[in-house]
Amino acid sequence: MNELCKRTVFGAVFVIIVLGSVLLHAWAFFIVMAFVVIKGSLEMTGLLPHGESSVCKMSSVTLAFVSYLFMTAMAWHIISFKYAVFAIVLLLVTFIIALFSAKDKFINIASNNWASVLFVALPSGLLMFLHNGIVDVVDNNILIIVVFSLIWINDIFAYLTGIMIGRHKLFPRISPKKTIEGSVGGLLFTVAAAYFVNRYFLELLHDIVMIGMAVVVVVFGSLGDLCESMLKREAGVKDSGSLIPGHGGILDRFDATFMAVPFLFVYLMIIM
Numbered sequence: 001m002n003e004l005c006k007r008t009v010f011g012a013v014f015v016i017i018v019l020g021s022v023l024l025h026a027w028a029f030f031i032v033m034a035f036v037v038i039k040g041s042l043e044m045t046g047l048l049p050h051g052e053s054s055v056c057k058m059s060s061v062t063l064a065f066v067s068y069l070f071m072t073a074m075a076w077h078i079i080s081f082k083y084a085v086f087a088i089v090l091l092l093v094t095f096i097i098a099l100f101s102a103k104d105k106f107i108n109i110a111s112n113n114w115a116s117v118l119f120v121a122l123p124s125g126l127l128m129f130l131h132n133g134i135v136d137v138v139d140n141n142i143l144i145i146v147v148f149s150l151i152w153i154n155d156i157f158a159y160l161t162g163i164m165i166g167r168h169k170l171f172p173r174i175s176p177k178k179t180i181e182g183s184v185g186g187l188l189f190t191v192a193a194a195y196f197v198n199r200y201f202l203e204l205l206h207d208i209v210m211i212g213m214a215v216v217v218v219v220f221g222s223l224g225d226l227c228e229s230m231l232k233r234e235a236g237v238k239d240s241g242s243l244i245p246g247h248g249g250i251l252d253r254f255d256a257t258f259m260a261v262p263f264l265f266v267y268l269m270i271i272m
Contacts, residue, residue: 064121195211
């Protein structure tokens, strides 16, 4: 199977699993994102200094997964929002872990722990809130699908525009292949698609709100992509993992989502 076919086939399987879980049931989406949190945290430790340490790996995955569980429990109204303070306690646990670790320095444990919690678990938990109806829209399943779709549309059209007319490098120090023209093309196509689909098919949000949502997703999603590229470059690796043939690891597929979702969540909380 050549590279293009491999990317197409496994990319389609990835989309079916993610979007299928959104539509199937809240538990299905929870399970898929739980796997994303666990595997994404492991990949994060693989990109950071001393992440191969068993203490760094175990503590990072554990803290990220527990954070995700608590956020999901709050999103599903199993526990009260007052327990949100537990997130602060979880971050403080890192100090205690470092205190009792004879081999690993605090800075190494903290960087692995906090990166996993903030970059992987936090956005995954916020997706649970959006999926469970914290934003007043006609269908929250469609809202989640729109978020993922906007990210993927931007990826596709930024790539195509960059190939066709890309001349000026966007961030050569981090990602030499990305161009300003590609980024602008991705933004314009994504905003146009969001407006058209919302206006004539979904009527999910007010047109202006949807356009703003597309801009937030594209801008911060692109920054997430660059941030993960930065981590991979510093680690000296091409991909964060090899879970999805032709696409890399979980972080390679969710980097834009992980950065975009927290800012999108804030935007929707303010605007709605």
